Amino acid sequence: MPNPRKMLPDYDAPYIRALMRLIETQDKVTIANWCVSYAEVHLLPVWEKVFPEDGRPKVALQAARDWLAGKIKLPVAKKFILDAHAAAREAEAHPAARASARAIGQAASTIHSARHSLGLPLYGALAIAYDRLGVNAPWDELLRVVSEECWKMHAALQEVAVENEPNPVKVKWRS
Secondary structure, X not given: OOOOOOOOOOOOOHHHHHHHHHHXXXXXXXXXXXXXXXXXXXHHHHHHHHOOOOOHHHHHHXXXXXXXXXXXXXXXXXXXXXXXXXXXXXXXXXXXXXXXXXXXXXXXXXXXXXXXXXXXXXXXXXXXXXXXXXXOOOHHHHHHHHXXXXXXXXXXXXXXXXXXXXXXXXXXXXX
8 A cells, every 4th residue: 555645635626726715815813713723623633532642733723822812922833833743743654643733733834824724624634534534545535525524624714704804815825
C-alpha cells in the first residue's frame, strides 16, 4: 500500500472552490472564529482519540481564541501554533491524527493570514475520512466523505457569514 496522502491535492474540486469563494466574502475575524470552532468540534476529537495526553493542538486553538480576544500577542500565539504543527510531524504513523493536527494548526494560523483557512478542508476533511473509513479505504470512498465534510464546513461558515461584509479578506490562493 502506498503511503496515505497528507492532504487533499485538488484545489479545483467543487467543494474546495465553493469554500474559497465564500471565504473571500468574509473578514479575517469571522474566518478565524469559524476555523477555530470547526477544528475544535470536529478535528480535535480525532487527535485526542490517538493522543489524549498531547494537548498541543488544543492549546493552539486556545491561543488563537486568546489572540482574537486580545489577551495575547501574535508571537505568543504563533509559538503554540507551531507546536501543533510539530505534533503533526511527530504523528507520522497515525495519518488521521497527523492530518487533524495539521488542520488544527492551519485553522489556528488563520489569525495570521486568512489563506491558512484552506488548510481546514485540505487537511481536516481528509483526517475525518481517514478516521471514519481507515487509510486503506478506496480513494473514491475517502473522497466521498471528504466532499460531504467540506460541504459541512461550507454550511458552518455560511451560518456565521456576515451578509455584505464591508471588509472581506483579500486572499491570494496558491494552486
